[in-house]
Amino acid sequence: MNYAMKKLIIILFSLSLFCFNPSLNAQFRLDGYLDFGKTQVSEGFYSQISNIGSFEKQKWGIQAGYQFGLVQPQDVIFNSCFGSLYRKFRAGNVPIDLGVEYLWTAISPDLRETNWIIFAGTTLNHWQFGLGTSTRTYRLSNKAANQLSISESDKRITEKWNMMYHAIYVLKPYENKWNLSASFTNYDHFIVQQENNPMFNLRFNYKISSPLSLYSELWYRPAGLMVIRVTYYGMFIRLGILWKI
Amino acid sequence: MENLREFGIVYLLVIILSCNSCMEDADLSGFLHSPDPVNERVKLSLEWNNKSDKDIYVQNADYTLLIAGDSEVGGTRNIDTLFAKSNKPGVAGFVLVGDITSGDPKGYGTLVHELDTKNHGPVYFILGNHDLFFDGWNNYYNYFGSSTYAFTINTGDNSDLYICLDSGNGTIGSRQLNWLEDLLKKERKNHRFCIIFTHVNFFREHHTFSANPLVDELHVLMDLFLRNSVDMVIMGHDHRRSEEIFGRTHYVTLDACFDGFEDASYLRLEIKNGKLISGFEDL
Numbered sequence: 001m002n003y004a005m006k007k008l009i010i011i012l013f014s015l016s017l018f019c020f021n022p023s024l025n026a027q028f029r030l031d032g033y034l035d036f037g038k039t040q041v042s043e044g045f046y047s048q049i050s051n052i053g054s055f056e057k058q059k060w061g062i063q064a065g066y067q068f069g070l071v072q073p074q075d076v077i078f079n080s081c082f083g084s085l086y087r088k089f090r091a092g093n094v095p096i097d098l099g100v101e102y103l104w105t106a107i108s109p110d111l112r113e114t115n116w117i118i119f120a121g122t123t124l125n126h127w128q129f130g131l132g133t134s135t136r137t138y139r140l141s142n143k144a145a146n147q148l149s150i151s152e153s154d155k156r157i158t159e160k161w162n163m164m165y166h167a168i169y170v171l172k173p174y175e176n177k178w179n180l181s182a183s184f185t186n187y188d189h190f191i192v193q194q195e196n197n198p199m200f201n202l203r204f205n206y207k208i209s210s211p212l213s214l215y216s217e218l219w220y221r222p223a224g225l226m227v228i229r230v231t232y233y234g235m236f237i238r239l240g241i242l243w244k245i
Numbered sequence: 246m247e248n249l250r251e252f253g254i255v256y257l258l259v260i261i262l263s264c265n266s267c268m269e270d271a272d273l274s275g276f277l278h279s280p281d282p283v284n285e286r287v288k289l290s291l292e293w294n295n296k297s298d299k300d301i302y303v304q305n306a307d308y309t310l311l312i313a314g315d316s317e318v319g320g321t322r323n324i325d326t327l328f329a330k331s332n333k334p335g336v337a338g339f340v341l342v343g344d345i346t347s348g349d350p351k352g353y354g355t356l357v358h359e360l361d362t363k364n365h366g367p368v369y370f371i372l373g374n375h376d377l378f379f380d381g382w383n384n385y386y387n388y389f390g391s392s393t394y395a396f397t398i399n400t401g402d403n404s405d406l407y408i409c410l411d412s413g414n415g416t417i418g419s420r421q422l423n424w425l426e427d428l429l430k431k432e433r434k435n436h437r438f439c440i441i442f443t444h445v446n447f448f449r450e451h452h453t454f455s456a457n458p459l460v461d462e463l464h465v466l467m468d469l470f471l472r473n474s475v476d477m478v479i480m481g482h483d484h485r486r487s488e489e490i491f492g493r494t495h496y497v498t499l500d501a502c503f504d505g506f507e508d509a510s511y512l513r514l515e516i517k518n519g520k521l522i523s524g525f526e527d528l
Contacts, residue, residue: 040419041465074464108468113460136449136460138467140492154490159449194449196456197415224415226456227374227445227482228275231282231414233459 028245029054031065037236039221046072046236048079052189060087061097067190080105080190084117097121103134103192110144113137115192119164125173130185132164134192163195179205188219196226213242272348272378281382283418286372286411290391291424299396301337301367306400307518308337310407312442313502313511314481315344317375318356320504323528327502327511328365336366337398342481342499343373343413343444348381357388369396372413373444373481393421395428397436398516405516406436410443415456417443422465429473438476438521440514446480446498450487470494476521479512486510486525495523502528 031054036047052065066081086099101117119132139156140148166185172178183201186193193199200222205215216239223233311331316324331339346352360368372392376385385392392411397404408428410417417425433439445456447463458466470478470492477495484501485508500510509528514521 039461040416041422041462043419043423074468107464108471110471111464111468113464138463138491140471144471144492148493150492154492157448157489157491157496160452162449162452191460193460194457196454197459221459223459223462224279224374224413224456225276226454227413227415228273229279229374229377229414230276231279231416233416233462 026055026057029056030243030245031240033215033238033240035236035238036071037219037234039234039236040223041073042234043073048072050189056088059089060085061099062086063101065189074106074108076106076109078106082189086119094122094124103190105190107138110141112139112141114139117164117192121166126170128166128168128170128183130164130166132187134162134164134187135159136162136192162192164192165195177207179203181205197221197223198225211244213244215240215242275374275378279377279414280380281377283411283414283416284420286382286386286413287393287418287420287424289386290393290411291420293386293391294394297390297394299369299394301396301398303337303398303400305335306402307335308398308400308516309335310337310398310514310516311339311511312342312479312499312514313339314342314444314499315373315375315484315501315503315506316341316346317344317501317503318346318352318359321355321359322504323502323509324356324359325363326528328359328363328368331366331368332364333366338367338369339365340369340407340409340442340479341371342442342479343371344375344481344501345370345373346376346381346384348375348378350379350384353381353384353388369407369409369442371409371442371444372411374413374415377413393424395432400516403437403519404435405438405440406432408439408441410441412443412445412458415445416458416462417466426469429469429475433473437519438516439473440477440479440521441470441475442479444480444482446483446487447478447496448487448489448498450483450489450498451485453483455483467491467494477514477523479514495521497523500525 031052034049038045047070048067050067054063062085064083067079069079082101082103084099084101086097088097098120103115105113107113114137115134117132117134121130137156137158145155164187168181168183171180181203186195186198200220201217203217205213207213219236221234222230224230313327318324370389395408397406475494480498483498486500487498489496500508502509510525512523513526514523
């Protein structure tokens with residue numbers, strides 16, 4: 001494990017401790033979920049488990065999460081992690097969250113992907129919208145670059161900016177015991193697709209009690225929409241539990 | 246809300262206008278449904294491969310390969326120029342990395358006519374998304390056969406492996422990925438250089454609405470290419486040249502070469518003194 005990775009884990013751990021501090025008198029959310037599905041490149045079924053902690057005060061919030069691979073073709077266990085910081089404000093009557101995020105992904109033992117993200121989102125009565133931009137870098141791990149004697153300039157590729165978007169329609173008022181929502185987006189917590197590769201998602205949410213909810217999501221992922229030859233790429237199901245402390 | 250709505254409308258208009266270059270001859274039904282999905286095409290292609298031999302044997306240790314993308318025949322001026330260049334001494338062959346036609350039967354007919362009536366060296370076609378418009382797969386398969394295949398160029402002392410992938414749907418699909426992994430595992434060690442051709446470009450060198458393979462597919466392919474010391478990946482689709490070296494692999498995206506395209510060019514790939522040398526030449 002390299003120095004940057006250790007540093008990131010320490011930061012995430014510190015954020016978690018900070019979030020759990022009861023003296024802060026703010027809202028803390030813990031979201032845990034299990035994904036299982038199949039894609040054109042997953043070599044059969046894959047399964048991943050993720051945890052996300054959020055801490056929110058009146059005007060700002062932080063979020064951090066990590067993902068482990070349970071069954072997957074890539075030869076890594078710790079897949080991905082992120083940390084984000086956002087500020088809450090209002091533009092007229094519209095509430096807006098504006099934030100930044102850093103996302104780190106282990107593609108394989110030798111390859112990494114990192115994303116720097118700026119995002120803005122709003123939650124209305126039945127709709128949620130988000131818009132953002134990300135800059136993606138693919139790079140070799142330091143170990144692989146040294147072993148293969150790869151020069152500094154050939155260790156990474158940084159892409160030009162990418163647009164991120166989501167639109168979610170929520171059927172019932174948020175306080176309802178159950179809810180259904182449908183969304184259209186090009187990103188999820190641990191992956192940012194190019195803007196020309198959207199994903200579709202249906203979600204069912206059920207409140208067991210005031211702080212505790214269970215949810216299930218069905219994700220459909222096409223390929224080739226923007227080459228005008230759309231085809232099936234993959235699908236996965238998410239089962240999650242959300243705890244508002 | 247009003248601003249959001251306006252932004253949404255403008256964004257959709259930008260997406261539609263950005264497709265302007267392909268809209269004139271595009272088969273818009275492909276936004277909803279695509280017949281002949283990639284896994285089915287690969288199945289047919291692999292069956293075809295069993296009955297054909299595409300290997301090239303050259304007399305010298307050094308040779309040249311010409312590679313162009315997005316000819317989108319209709320027009321034949323540039324493609325005829327490239328056919329003529331492919332027939333010169335020392336040129337082992339000519340590869341067109343997809344969008345060879347606009348998918349309509351007339352374009353396929355024109356291309357086949359040029360192939361039949363003009364002198365040219367060995368020609369290798371890769372399938373692109375445009376070639377699938379208007380049920381274009383039937384024509385592609387009837388005229389050219391496989392869209393997923395490999396060929397070698399043998400110089401006597403050395404052999405180089407060239408792999409042609411079908412990314413016409415923006416994904417290579419599970420069947421082709423299995424084939425590619427198997428091929429690299431068995432064959433890579435037997436060849437000096439390994440070069441891969443595929444239509445849809447991997448990286449976003451500039452901001453574009455033009456599609457790329459999904460990120461998780463890129464993860465798998467980049468890792469596969471690194472582990473197997475793939476020397477070059479040559480792509481088209483974006484109509485705008487770019488070059489990146491990542492790890493051991495040189496990723497090249499070609500300019501388009503269709504008639505009337507201002508920056509039309511092709512890539513000249515030379516194997517000289519045991520080295521791979523590449524450079525763009527204008528048309």
